[in-house]
Amino acid sequence: MEKSQNGEHNDDASSICGYDSLHHLLKDNLKPHHFQEVNRLLTGLNCGKALETIALPDSATALSVEHGFDIQAFHFHADKEVLREPRVVRVGLIQNSIAIPTTSHFVDQKKAIFEKLKPIIDAAGSSGVNILCLQEAWMMPFAFCTREKRWCEFAEPVDGESTKFLQSFALKYNMVIISPILERDINHGEVIWNTAVVIGNHGNIIGIHRKNHIPRVGDFNESTYYVEGNTGHPVFETAFGKIAINICYGRHHPLNWLAFGLNGAEIVFNPSATVGELSEPMWPIEARNAAIANSYYVASINRVGTETFPNPFTSGDGKPAHADFGHFYGSSYISAPDASCTPSLSRNRDGLLVTDMDLNLCRQYKDKWGFRMTARYELYAETLAQYVKPEFEPQVIRDPLLHKRS
Numbered sequence: 001m002e003k004s005q006n007g008e009h010n011d012d013a014s015s016i017c018g019y020d021s022l023h024h025l026l027k028d029n030l031k032p033h034h035f036q037e038v039n040r041l042l043t044g045l046n047c048g049k050a051l052e053t054i055a056l057p058d059s060a061t062a063l064s065v066e067h068g069f070d071i072q073a074f075h076f077h078a079d080k081e082v083l084r085e086p087r088v089v090r091v092g093l094i095q096n097s098i099a100i101p102t103t104s105h106f107v108d109q110k111k112a113i114f115e116k117l118k119p120i121i122d123a124a125g126s127s128g129v130n131i132l133c134l135q136e137a138w139m140m141p142f143a144f145c146t147r148e149k150r151w152c153e154f155a156e157p158v159d160g161e162s163t164k165f166l167q168s169f170a171l172k173y174n175m176v177i178i179s180p181i182l183e184r185d186i187n188h189g190e191v192i193w194n195t196a197v198v199i200g201n202h203g204n205i206i207g208i209h210r211k212n213h214i215p216r217v218g219d220f221n222e223s224t225y226y227v228e229g230n231t232g233h234p235v236f237e238t239a240f241g242k243i244a245i246n247i248c249y250g251r252h253h254p255l256n257w258l259a260f261g262l263n264g265a266e267i268v269f270n271p272s273a274t275v276g277e278l279s280e281p282m283w284p285i286e287a288r289n290a291a292i293a294n295s296y297y298v299a300s301i302n303r304v305g306t307e308t309f310p311n312p313f314t315s316g317d318g319k320p321a322h323a324d325f326g327h328f329y330g331s332s333y334i335s336a337p338d339a340s341c342t343p344s345l346s347r348n349r350d351g352l353l354v355t356d357m358d359l360n361l362c363r364q365y366k367d368k369w370g371f372r373m374t375a376r377y378e379l380y381a382e383t384l385a386q387y388v389k390p391e392f393e394p395q396v397i398r399d400p401l402l403h404k405r406s
């Protein structure tokens, strides 16, 4: 049994050798000068320095102690410019487990999640967060593994109770809130979508984005419930910057990230639900790569905990039926265009990550690395235009001596 970050003994299977994040494991076990170098290589430097932490108001930390959620805060700087003032935006990410068992009445389950989130949203609001994002399908258990249709009852119209619940916080705290829900599209045959609702800082609904890529991997067979989204790659121009949402599995698709960048996003949120066995080694890489390649910030959020369902289900891999997905490993974090990133939130606790980011860094990195300028969009467009035709043939130049024996 090893010590956790705060000195408590912890043999929880959802931890990493008793630590609630890789960062804490390394910090506790490496000599300080080794940790400094490892941290430089793993999380990069921002304006030549290790990422700065910031202090949050006592009211926010008091809420985190009272309600037992992780709270961390950082600041990404940009270089000073002559003509532009810094454009610092405070972003908040919330990760959480469900609140009561999946066997409870559906109404109670949703209500319990609302209750659980209230103090975390209050902590974000009292910390002066400008843009807050919740995790994918935050208002329900991630029941899509079961393929049982009864979970469709959790779906809501865009202006349903979850949106109304968050609109009051948006107004109270002058905060933009991104609310990823299971949507029921009343005007189009009541079909279901996996949707992010963007609520403006006046409590208004700015618009929606529907998940572009629907997984069919392992237990994540969400296509039983909804199909690929029809909203394209919208960027929402808010009071605090141009934002977009790339929902979960879309993070594996570089062209999906690119399209949000081409539309001018400065921050792309990636609300997710994914489990350790499936994707944990990918988690620290894909979002950072997207931030670097597209010169924008990426804010990654994953839910927490193990959700057990009433009826066992199979994943079509010949393995025995099971009643849970595995562990949702939290680890929400933010990546910047300069290849730096925050440490992750806890792997097993609810959490709030607050991060100041100077949006000027986006253009500064476009100027420095010139990825937009050096991209060959006309070449890619040509290849893609050919590729989508039925008669497409891969451009392969075969060695005429391929089969010659040496």
Ligand SMILES: NC(=O)NCCC(=O)O
Pocket (backbone or CB within 6 Å): 136, 215, 220, 247, 248, 249, 250, 272, 273, 274, 275, 278, 279
């Ligand atoms: N929610 C979701 O799309 N999960 C798919 C698994 C993954 O992308 O890691």
